[in-house]
Structure formats: C-alpha cells, structure tokens
C-alpha cells in the first residue's frame with residue numbers, strides 16, 4: 403500500500419533531531435543535539451502549578467485565549483521589558499507552546515501558494531508549519547563568515563506573493579542576535595512591501611552581554627504589522643509545560659485566535675498560573691538566568707575552540723555554532739553521523755535545517771543548556787575521540 407500521508411507532508415516525515423537522538427541512545431552518547439535544559443526552572447513556579455492543581459484552579463478548561471491573569475502578566479511583561487503597550491484583552495493570545503502559536507499564525511495568514519520568507523538555516527518546525535498552511539517557503543541564507551542577515555538578498559527574495567516575513571532572533575540554530583541596525587533594515591523592507599512579520603522571540607531572555615534582544619515590534623511602524631511570539635518553556639526552563647503566547651495589534655491577534663481555538667482549544671490551566679507568576683519574577687531572575695547560561699556557553703566555546711573547531715560567537719539562545727572543516731570533515735552531516743561513534747557525543751548539522759544543503763554545510767549546532775559536568779564530559783570525550 404502506498405503511504406496514506408498527504409504528499410505535501412512527506413518531506414517532513416523524518417527529523418534530524420529524531421535521527422540524532424536515536425543515535426545518541428544507541429551509542430550512549432552525550433546528547434548536545436537536543437535543545438532543552440537538563441535542570442528545571444525556578445522551584446517556586448513548580449509550586450504555583452502544583453498548588454493550582456491541588457486547589458482546583460485550572461483543572462477544567464481555562465478560557466480559550468488564555469487565563470486573564472496570564473494575559474495581564476504577558477501585557478505587563480511587554481511593558482516592563484520593552485515599553486510596549488499591549489492590550490491584555492484583545493492583544494494577547496495564549497497557546498500550547500510557541501509552536502502552536504506559530505502554527506496558528508501561519509494558518510491564519512498564509513493561503514494556498516502564499517510565500518513565507520525566512521532566513522536560512524531555520525528552526526525545523528517552520529518548514530512543516532508552512533506546508534500545513536499550504537504556503538511556499540522561501541529561504542534567504544544568513545551570509546558571510548558570521549552568518550548575518552543580508553538585506554539586499556532579503557529584499558530580492560520578496561515577490562508580489564510574499565505574505566509573511568518569519569523572523570527569529572535570538573536565532574536558532576546559529577546563536578546570533580540581530581542588531582538594531584539589522585532590524586531597522588528588515589523593518590524598512592517589511593513596511594515598503596507591506597508584509598506581516600511573525601517574530602519568534604522564544605529566546606527573548608537568552609541573550610548575552612553586549613547583545614541585547616530588541617523586539618522588532620518596538621521599531622517605528624512595526625507594532626501594527628507584527629505578531630510577537632513568546633515561549634514560557636524557554637523563558638522559565640520548563641519546556642515540557644508547553645505554554646506560549648503572542649502579542650500584537652487586535653486585528654492580527656484576533657486572526658491568530660480564530661485558528662488557535664480550533665487546534666488545541668486551550669493550553670494546560672495550572673501551568674498558565676505558574677507562567678503568570680514567572681513573568682512577574684524580579685529582574686534578578688532574568689539576569690541570573692542569562693549569567694548562568696553564559697558561563698556554560700563560555701565553557702563549551704572555549705573547549706571546542708581548543709579542540710580546533712572554528713567557533714562562531716554565540717550571542718544568545720541555548721546554542722553555539724562551529725565550523726567543522728578545520729577538523730578535516732567535508733560537511734556537518736558527515737561529522738554529526740560520525741562523531742557519536744568516534745567520540746560518543748551528538749550535535750546537529752545546520753544543513754538539515756536548510757533547503758539548500760550547501761548553505762549550512764560547514765556548520766554544526768551544539769546545545770550548551772546542560773550541567774557543566776555534562777559539558778565537561780562531552781569535551782573530554784571529544785578530546786579522546788578526535789585524537
């Protein structure tokens with residue numbers, strides 16, 4: 403029997419994350435492929451969630467677009483960190499992770515054959531999300547040795563069919579954080595071509611000294627055309643809770659709401675209470691979170707660079723990118739398929755996150771959101787294996 407799967411989803415059947423995690427289990431490798439922390443977030447948030455379950459708050463369907471308490475906290479967070487005036491009533495929608503919010507936004511805005519432009523490499527769910535919406539993805543390679551946005555290439559990728567610009571900064575997988583100047587250039591193109599921007603800011607609190615995150619919706623003329631997406635899983639290190647949200651102008655948010663209510667209908671009630679508390683944590687939580695992660699970044703960057711990798715600066719996210727050519731590998735896929743056997747460590751090749759494999763070929767993504775002892779172990783294994 404031929405596969406019952408609809409043709410447009412066939413190319414999304416396998417994922418590099420599944421392949422590499424399987425390999426990690428098979429050979430007992432340290433898995434620096436998967437991007438989730440190996441320690442939980444603040445204990446007090448876990449307490450809020452368990453107390454809510456115990457006290458019967460949120461155990462039945464919460465309101466479709468999010469608990470009012472959480473929507474208030476999200477609006478207050480956007481004001482506190484970015485000076486944005488978001489309407490907690492009509493300007494916020496809560497969903498089952500940033501993933502569902504992104505999917506809802508794509509399905510709400512993209513029609514048959516509409517083009518979605520994004521920088522390449524891109525986070526793997528974008529490709530499948532655009533296919534689900536029956537859209538067409540258009541990749542614009544991040545350019546130069548530092549993998550930065552190239553505005554001329556972006557401008558020339560826009561056609562009359564372009565509907566959405568899908569942005570992600572801090573950026574997965576590269577670890578770049580777009581500068582104000584880069585964002586201003588992107589904003590100018592979005593305004594000139596009248597595009598809607600979906601801005602995936604899942605890593606908004608994960609940026610390192612000297613590379614502050616700037617939401618593109620704070621730039622002149624951008625709030626009214628931007629859907630800004632946040633992830634409680636990423637901001638509070640509870641990736642299994644799956645609470646995400648979008649903020650923006652009422653017309654865009656109301657379109658996202660229409661689709662989202664027909665996907666998971668609501669997201670877990672008790673976790674929404676916990677996320678509402680998380681967004682109101684003092685500044686010290688957010689600065690310590692960044693400080694803790696930047697120590698891990700430094701540990702892995704320094705170690706990989708000593709081993710001879712070409713390490714690109716990681717300005718944000720859980721990830722850093724290395725060039726594997728100095729180690730004698732032709733490309734990242736070959737490296738990632740070989741190194742678990744050779745050294746017992748797993749990483750993710752950029753080329754699996756690109757339409758044109760040539761774009762990401764030299765690069766590999768490493769996750770450093772792991773305990774220092776785990777990073778140390780990975781480095782020691784690499785040292786022994788590469789010798």
Ligand SMILES: *Cc1c(COP(=O)(O)O)cnc(C)c1O
Nearest residue numbers: 499500501525574604633635646
């Ligand atoms: C993890 C991640 C998401 C998904 O976030 P969830 O809240 O877990 O659904 C979205 N975008 C990027 C870039 C991510 O890395």
